Amino acid sequence: MKPDGQAFCAQALDQGTAEAAALARTLGQVWQASPTAGLYAITADADFEAHFGKKAAKRRKIYNGMIPCQIYMYFDRPVKPVRK
Numbered sequence: 001m002k003p004d005g006q007a008f009c010a011q012a013l014d015q016g017t018a019e020a021a022a023l024a025r026t027l028g029q030v031w032q033a034s035p036t037a038g039l040y041a042i043t044a045d046a047d048f049e050a051h052f053g054k055k056a057a058k059r060r061k062i063y064n065g066m067i068p069c070q071i072y073m074y075f076d077r078p079v080k081p082v083r084k
Contacts, residue, residue: 024051038075
């Protein structure tokens with residue numbers, strides 16, 4: 001992951017392949033190192049959340065032509081200190 005929290009990944013793999021699952025696992029491990037950076041993944045893999053290792057904060061259905069896809073949004077906001 002880049003120091004400013006941006007990561008770019010192009011996945012040109014068939015849905016449901018072992019390579020796609022391995023990529024999602026690696027992406028999840030990298031994101032866990034810096035969860036406040038946020039991550040948005042667009043994929044046709046219905047099991048992405050299971051491979052990634054965490055349920056998305058938000059999910060939206062989209063279509064890539066006639067291919068049903070999902071955009072998975074991961075973001076953990078930093079905890080703000082409580083004011084007294």
